[in-house]
Amino acid sequence: MHLQRHKLMALTEYLAPRPAVPERCLRPAAGPQEEENGYARLLRRQVEEVFRDSRMIAVCQYNSMPGDDMVLMRHYLRKHNIEVKFFLNEIVRPVLSQSRYKNLLPLFVGRNILLVSPETKAKEMLRVLKGVPQVSLLGACIDDTILSRQGVENFAKLPPLEASQGQTVGALALLPSQTCSLLQHGAAHLTALLDRHIRQLRDGAGEGGTPAGPEPAQSPGAP
Amino acid sequence: MAGRINVVLRPVKSIVVRFCPFESNVESTRKFLECISRKKIQATNRNCEVTADVRHDGSEPLVDVMFADGDRLIMKGANLTTVEMLTALGSRCNTKELKAEQKSKKNP
Numbered sequence: 001m002h003l004q005r006h007k008l009m010a011l012t013e014y015l016a017p018r019p020a021v022p023e024r025c026l027r028p029a030a031g032p033q034e035e036e037n038g039y040a041r042l043l044r045r046q047v048e049e050v051f052r053d054s055r056m057i058a059v060c061q062y063n064s065m066p067g068d069d070m071v072l073m074r075h076y077l078r079k080h081n082i083e084v085k086f087f088l089n090e091i092v093r094p095v096l097s098q099s100r101y102k103n104l105l106p107l108f109v110g111r112n113i114l115l116v117s118p119e120t121k122a123k124e125m126l127r128v129l130k131g132v133p134q135v136s137l138l139g140a141c142i143d144d145t146i147l148s149r150q151g152v153e154n155f156a157k158l159p160p161l162e163a164s165q166g167q168t169v170g171a172l173a174l175l176p177s178q179t180c181s182l183l184q185h186g187a188a189h190l191t192a193l194l195d196r197h198i199r200q201l202r203d204g205a206g207e208g209g210t211p212a213g214p215e216p217a218q219s220p221g222a223p
Numbered sequence: 224m225a226g227r228i229n230v231v232l233r234p235v236k237s238i239v240v241r242f243c244p245f246e247s248n249v250e251s252t253r254k255f256l257e258c259i260s261r262k263k264i265q266a267t268n269r270n271c272e273v274t275a276d277v278r279h280d281g282s283e284p285l286v287d288v289m290f291a292d293g294d295r296l297i298m299k300g301a302n303l304t305t306v307e308m309l310t311a312l313g314s315r316c317n318t319k320e321l322k323a324e325q326k327s328k329k330n331p
Contacts, residue, residue, distance in 0.1 A: 061244075061257075061275070063257050063260035064257070064260060064261055066262075103245075106244065106246065106247055107244050107245065109249070109250045109253060110250065110253040110254055110257060111257060133273075134260055136275040136277055138244040138277055139244060139245065139279075148278075148279035149277045149278075149279065150278075151279075
C-alpha cells in the first residue's frame, strides 16, 4: 500500500508548465511610463516665469546658514526689491537647456539659490552678500548678459546710466564747440593786431613823433 | 555619504577653496565646500576661516588648507571625489590632534 501510494503521488506530482522560450531570452516588457508630476510642471513654469520677468538673476552657492541670518539676509535684499528663490537642480536644468540660458547650466550643480530682481541693483546686492560669508556669488545674468563674479563687480562700479549718458554727450559736444573758436581764431587775431596798430598810430600822432612803421599784416588762419 | 564624515578642524588655521563655476569639473569641490561649511564641522573650530575664491579664468579647482603648525595641504579637486577629499583632510587632522595630545600629555 505504502509503495502504491508513493507511486501514485509521484505520478500525480505537479509539474509547472515551462514556457517554450525561457523568460530571460525575451525582451522585457516596457514598464508603465512615469506620469509627469504635476508639481514638477508647476515648478518648471515658475522657473520660466522668473527667467522671463526679471532683469537680474544671480546664482549663488548656498552653504547651510542659521535660520536667523537667512531671514535677515532675505529682509535686506527685499528692501532693494531682490527676491531669494530656491529651486531644485533637476527642475531648473531641463528648463535652462531648452531656453537661451544654456551657458548657465554648469552653475547648477549642488545647492544653489537664485537672487532675482526686476531692477539691476548690483552694488546693493554685493554689499549684502559681503556680510554673509556662507553665500558665495557664482555668476549672474543681467539684462540677458551672462556675467561672472568679476563681471558683476565691474558692473556695480559703473556710474548710473544718466551720468554716463551725460559724459558721452559732453565728450561728443566738445569737438564741435572747439571748431567754432578755431575758425574764428585767425580773424579775431588779425582784428586784435589791427586794433593795437591803430592805437599805437593814434598815440604816436598824439605825441607828435614819427608814426611807427606798419606792422606786417598777419595772414588769417594762423596755427 | 559625504554628509556623515566628521572632520575635526582644530589643527586647521584656514581653508581656501578656489574654483571656476563655469567649468564642468567643479562639482566635488563645491560639495566639499558645502560639507566643510556645515554647523557641526564649523563648531569644532570657530577660528578657522573658510574662504571661497570664485574666479573665471578656467583654472582647476583647488583646496588650500593651512594648518596651525605651518603645514600646507593642497588638493586639486578636478579628479577627486568629495569623500576622498574629506577623508584625506580628516585623517591628517586626526594625526595632528593625536600628536598634539601626546605632546600635552608629556608636558603637563
